Amino acid sequence: MTALGFLYPGHSAEDDYPRIEQLLGSDIRLDLVHTDIGEDAHRVDALREMGSAERLAEGVETLRLAGAETVVWACTSGSFVHGWEGAHEQVRGLAQRAGMPASSTSFAFVHAAREIGVRRVAVGATYPEDVAALFARFLRAGGLEVTGTRSSGIVTAAEVGTWTEEDVLTLARAADAADADAVLLPDTALHTAAHLTLLEKALSKPVLTANQVTVWEALRLVDRRVNAPALGSLFTREPIVQVR
Incomplete structure (x- = not known):
């Protein structure tokens, strides 16, 4: 049994995880x-506090006792608001406290895009424009080209968690x-696990979503690859073979 650990902020779309597990x-x-x-707010100061070392440390011991082999900070905005270097420091601190490999959803998006071989990405963000712009900047620091960013201006994760399949599809198309x-949809408060097949069929291209890439990143950290077509292109591709 491979046990993967996640630190998830609050309560919004956490039911994506048992669905993905299934x-x-x-x-x-x-x-x-x-x-x-x-404070539940897509505002830079609130997001920085949300991803502070003290708040993340509180859940680490629970994951250790559960036997987790890795831990991922399952929050995009609470990591990329620290910038590329700051997000690295956040993850390093988490790994040291947990005593196991660690990452975050922001890095998961960069690694997942590389895995499926894409460089040019469009972003459909639930966040206000200033926060969405910080995510685009983070992606560029990771070597991706952002062709455009669509912001929905949603302030709270609680509101994002109420979005329907049609809402998600509308954002992706826009x-x-x-x-x-x-197309990247970067919010772990957004329910997407049940919609990945529909999204990719509607757009005729890969769609990477926050909870999807978060789980994939945890699998990557323990060197596991799983074929699960219902979870989109990211879970159906063979690992890229490095030629030496």
Whole structure:
């Protein structure tokens, strides 16, 4: 049994994780611990506090006792608001406290895009424009070209968690661009696990979503690859073979 650990902020779309666990259809367990978010606001100062070392540390021991082999900070905005270097420091600190490999959803998006071989991406963000712009900057620091960013201006994760399949599809379509190789939907408060097949069929290209890439990143950290077509292109591709 492979046990993967996640620190998830508050309560919004955490039910994506048991759904993903079921869709993986393998000997993989997803252990999720909720962190205290403080103020529920897609605002830079609130997001920095949400991802502070003190708040993340509170859930680490629970994951250790559960037998998790890795831990991922399952929050995009609470990591990229620290910038590329700051997000690295956040993850390094988390790994040191947990005593196991660690990452975050922001890095998961960069690694997942590389995995499926895309460089040009379009972003459909639920966040206000200033926060969405910080995510685009983070992606560029990771070597990706952002063709455009669509902002929905949503202030709270609680509101994002109420979005329907049609809402998600509308955002993805609005964000899509002809010159984008993939569309990214960066909010772990957004329910997407049940919609990935529909999204990719509607857009005719890969769609990477926050909870999807977060689980994939945890699998990457323990060197596991799982074929699960219901979870989109990211879970159906063979690992890229490095030629030496």
